[in-house]
Amino acid sequence: MIGIESIHHVALLTDNAHYEESKRFYTEVLGFNIISETYREARQSYKLDLALNGRYQLELFSFPDYRERASFPEAKGLRHLAFSVTDVEKSAAQLSAYGVKHEGIRLDELTGKQFVFFYDPSGQPLELYQL
Numbered sequence: 175m176i177g178i179e180s181i182h183h184v185a186l187l188t189d190n191a192h193y194e195e196s197k198r199f200y201t202e203v204l205g206f207n208i209i210s211e212t213y214r215e216a217r218q219s220y221k222l223d224l225a226l227n228g229r230y231q232l233e234l235f236s237f238p239d240y241r242e243r244a245s246f247p248e249a250k251g252l253r254h255l256a257f258s259v260t261d262v263e264k265s266a267a268q269l270s271a272y273g274v275k276h277e278g279i280r281l282d283e284l285t286g287k288q289f290v291f292f293y294d295p296s297g298q299p300l301e302l303y304q305l
Contacts, residue, residue: 183223183231184255188296193220193236195295200224203272204257206232254291254299262288262304269302 188196200206206224209231213220222234259265262279269276269292276292287304294300 183233185233185235186255186294186296186298187235187237188294190219190236190238192295193234196234196236197222199274199295200232200234203269203274254301256289256301256303258305259302260305262290262302265302266290 186196197211200222201208201224204226206226209223209225211220211222218238220234220236224232224234226232266276266279269290274292276290279288279290281287282289282303289301289303291299291301
């Protein structure tokens with residue numbers, strides 16, 4: 175084995191038109207903290223480094239030539255990104271209060287835990303999963 179210790183970060187893409195909306199979504203709605211923000215002139219894009227609880231990191235990239243996923247949710251690559259919460263029902267209600275549309279709360283048949291799917295401003299499928 176190669177000795178992986180943990181997952182360092184997950185990188186997400188948005189287009190330049192939705193960058194500020196995505197930045198607000200991940201910081202104000204989901205509660206990530208900004209580590210750093212860089213505008214890359216040569217690429218005409220932003221790179222936003224975000225952290226959650228000082229342990230988990232997301233990289234949010236904007237690109238002028240952003241392309242949509244081929245299909246949802248079975249396109250190659252990341253199917254969805256799931257976040258743990260202590261109360262799915264309360265968290266889903268908070269999403270609604272922010273104007274974030276979500277699917278109904280479901281029950282995981284294998285674990286008996288509740289979960290709910292929703293999307294970020296660029297259409298990235300996200301999930302809240304009961305601890």
